Amino acid sequence: MTSAETTTGGAARARTGRSPRRRTELAAFLRSRRERITPEDVGMPPGPRRRTPGLRREEVAQLAGVGVTWYTWLEQGRPINASTQVLDAVARTLRLDGAEREHLYRLADVPGATADDEVRGLPEDLQAVLDALVPMPASVVNARSDILAWNAAYAAIFPVVQNVRPCERNSMWMAFTLPPCCNPVTNLAETAPGLVANFRHRYSRHLDEPGWKDLVRRLQAVSPEFARLWASHDVALPGSSTKVFRPHAAGEIRTRTMNLDVSASPGARLITYTPTDEESRERIAWLLANPEAAAADHRH
Numbered sequence: 001m002t003s004a005e006t007t008t009g010g011a012a013r014a015r016t017g018r019s020p021r022r023r024t025e026l027a028a029f030l031r032s033r034r035e036r037i038t039p040e041d042v043g044m045p046p047g048p049r050r051r052t053p054g055l056r057r058e059e060v061a062q063l064a065g066v067g068v069t070w071y072t073w074l075e076q077g078r079p080i081n082a083s084t085q086v087l088d089a090v091a092r093t094l095r096l097d098g099a100e101r102e103h104l105y106r107l108a109d110v111p112g113a114t115a116d117d118e119v120r121g122l123p124e125d126l127q128a129v130l131d132a133l134v135p136m137p138a139s140v141v142n143a144r145s146d147i148l149a150w151n152a153a154y155a156a157i158f159p160v161v162q163n164v165r166p167c168e169r170n171s172m173w174m175a176f177t178l179p180p181c182c183n184p185v186t187n188l189a190e191t192a193p194g195l196v197a198n199f200r201h202r203y204s205r206h207l208d209e210p211g212w213k214d215l216v217r218r219l220q221a222v223s224p225e226f227a228r229l230w231a232s233h234d235v236a237l238p239g240s241s242t243k244v245f246r247p248h249a250a251g252e253i254r255t256r257t258m259n260l261d262v263s264a265s266p267g268a269r270l271i272t273y274t275p276t277d278e279e280s281r282e283r284i285a286w287l288l289a290n291p292e293a294a295a296a297d298h299r300h
Contacts, residue, residue, distance in 0.1 A: 020077075026107035027077035033094040034060055034075075042093075064093040065165025074108075082108055084211035088146065089167035110210055122148055123264045130270075135284050137255065137273040140262065143202045144212060145172040148268065156287035157245045157253055157273070158184055170215065172199055176223035186252070187244040196229040197236035204235075243273065249293040250283040 035054035039045060042055070042063060055063075061071040066086055073080050074090075087108060091101045122140060130138050130151040137157050139150040147161060147169045155162050160182050161169060168174070175188060175195060185191075206212040220227040238259050245253040255273035262268040275281040287293065 022107050022109065023077035023079065026104075027075055029103065029107060030075045030090075030094070033096060033100070037095060041095075060090070060093055063166070064089040065167050066090065082110070083214050084110055084209075085170075085214055086167050088211065089165070092166055122262070122268060126262065126265075126270075133272065135281070135288055136275075137284065139271050141171060141269055141271060142265075143206070143267040143269075144170070144215060145199065146170045152291075153284055153288060154273070156284060156291070157247055157255075159247065160184075172219065172226075173215070176219055176226045184245045184247045185243060186246045187242070191241055191243060192225060193229055193232075193234065194236060194241055196226065196232075197234040198238050200230070200233070201235045201237060238269075242276070247287060249290070250287055251279070253280045253283050255280065 034057070037055050038053075039055065039059070042059075044055075044059065057072050057075060058068045061068040064071070064086075066089065070080070071090070074082065084105070087104060087110065088101075091104055094100075096104060126140060127149055130140065130149055134151050134153045137151065137153040139154045139161075140148045142148060150158075150161060160174065160178065164174065168177075172195065174183070175185065175192070203212055203216070216230065220230060240259075241257050243255050243257055245255065247253070254276045256276050258272045258274065260270040260272070262270055275284060
């Protein structure tokens, strides 16, 4: 169980202790959502015959990247407190729609959390659009920079996206917390000021939302560079930028980014990474043809 998964102290106990009925409703709601998803729905083998329908608790915990004990306690309605980022990961794993996510946050006593542009689902055809863009890398993020979907070319140049815990699959978090051995972006020192300035521009619309405040607080705590840039209060409109990747199995890949709004999902952006030279295009093609080489060679 991590600090992101639960908080302790009198304040947390007082808040959760005031609503035992909500905890009972939360337990029943989570069980019902878990039981409607089959292992096949999430790409897992069906395994031996199951006593109950749907996923097991430990499978939900594994897919969401949270502790089994913590998720079990959450589903049992115990008086624990969860961060919005971890609840987001659980919601994605259980495939909750916008109304269901808002219901989850309210039952979990998350103050101020609503089904806003951060939690609406993506159009069902969007993954097909991403896949059709291959060999051009592309991803979809929300306003808070959570990575919601990507294609094979993006995974080839940024393989860690497939292995990181869902609750940490956020481009700001990965940019400022991944160690150099696992961060394929080589020009972060050049692009970081713009990343933070653009993020602050989006943050101004979500000042009172717990998920945003929690992300900024955690980034300031773990990344002195982010804390320094955040303290500058620089703000910038989103725009194109040059991003340079160096996956461990290939040479330098230079790209130019472009952001396109996804009108069906307010707050979501489709980001494309166009290679700027022939060598970069050839290296992406090689990584796609050799997926075993593109995969990360170790984990932390």
